[in-house]
Amino acid sequence: MVKRLFGWLRGHTAALALAGFSPLALATSPYTLEHPAVAPFIAEMKAEHGFTAEHIEALLAQAERRQSILDAISRPAERVRPWHEYRKIFMTDQRLQKGLAFWEEHAEALARAEREYGVEPEIIVSIIGVETFYGGNKGSHRVIDALTTLGFDYPPRADFFRRQLKAYLVLTREQQMDPLTLTGSYAGAMGYPQFIPSSYQAFAVDFDGDGKVDIWNNPVDAIGSVANYFAEHKWRHGADVAIPAEVSGNRFREGLTIEQGLEARRTVGELQTLGWKPASRLDKDLEVMTYEFDSDGRMDYWIGLHNLYVITRYNRSVMYAMVVHQLADQLREARGNR
Numbered sequence: 001m002v003k004r005l006f007g008w009l010r011g012h013t014a015a016l017a018l019a020g021f022s023p024l025a026l027a028t029s030p031y032t033l034e035h036p037a038v039a040p041f042i043a044e045m046k047a048e049h050g051f052t053a054e055h056i057e058a059l060l061a062q063a064e065r066r067q068s069i070l071d072a073i074s075r076p077a078e079r080v081r082p083w084h085e086y087r088k089i090f091m092t093d094q095r096l097q098k099g100l101a102f103w104e105e106h107a108e109a110l111a112r113a114e115r116e117y118g119v120e121p122e123i124i125v126s127i128i129g130v131e132t133f134y135g136g137n138k139g140s141h142r143v144i145d146a147l148t149t150l151g152f153d154y155p156p157r158a159d160f161f162r163r164q165l166k167a168y169l170v171l172t173r174e175q176q177m178d179p180l181t182l183t184g185s186y187a188g189a190m191g192y193p194q195f196i197p198s199s200y201q202a203f204a205v206d207f208d209g210d211g212k213v214d215i216w217n218n219p220v221d222a223i224g225s226v227a228n229y230f231a232e233h234k235w236r237h238g239a240d241v242a243i244p245a246e247v248s249g250n251r252f253r254e255g256l257t258i259e260q261g262l263e264a265r266r267t268v269g270e271l272q273t274l275g276w277k278p279a280s281r282l283d284k285d286l287e288v289m290t291y292e293f294d295s296d297g298r299m300d301y302w303i304g305l306h307n308l309y310v311i312t313r314y315n316r317s318v319m320y321a322m323v324v325h326q327l328a329d330q331l332r333e334a335r336g337n338r
Contacts, residue, residue, distance in 0.1 A: 037152055045166060059180065069186045070153065083295060087323055091327060095327070102128070106219055120328070120332075123328045126325075127193060132191075138192065139194070167200075168188065191214075195229075207225065208220040208224075239306065246279070247301050251274045252276055255270070255276055265288065265289065266287065266290070271288070289309065
């Protein structure tokens, strides 16, 4: 059936172009349709979710393999930039002022999210500010292009992105949306909060009660959805996120979390024996994370607490988590001074 569709598309290229289909899609779609993972994917969508093979084939025929997506996922900013350069991208006066305006406009929804989910407004605003500049940059890649490109042509995480493609097709059917028109990031993240499809299914909420779960165009739903995400990942209201530290001696690097993996922990007492001195008093039995950041000429050292780990559940990058934390602090302080 896939080969018959491929042949039909090849024979009707001109007619489809006149009807508004992208010539680039036609040029790239045969790769997707002939990929060895496509037939099993179609069978799974039919067995697991009741889609017809013809429907999935027709969608994949219009998906475009994008080399730019493969290039982008291989060099995210948090991997290729040092901390001081990465931080400058997000810690700007423009982002701060826009965030304060977003907070003012949606103060009621943010206050309600704090009451219902226990997540402070500044964290929610910071997440949306870092992700999409408060909805101003939600991504220009078609989600179906991103997920098919990565699901069928990015071996390191192909299984993950095929699962996201499944979730995307299911959610667009449920929400009665056209899967060919929604846009997002190069990784298929969508809307104000840049939820991947499985996160949308698990955490997105109808926070304004209009009967729709719209994170694409409704900032109130986005606010509630971010708050729900953090609550479900055990955010602790009012708790610290990270505190600075001083280091000394020649063993402090043994305590760095990055040397052991993101899930690693050491007690404060263990770190102290290795030369770490927290700027604030912490219980010696408390398990924490530790990081160093290149601040353009000097290294800064931080102790990450539970809430920093929660932010990394949103994006598995410590630099991302730190910039969200620092922007949130800046937003809270600036709003308090108004």
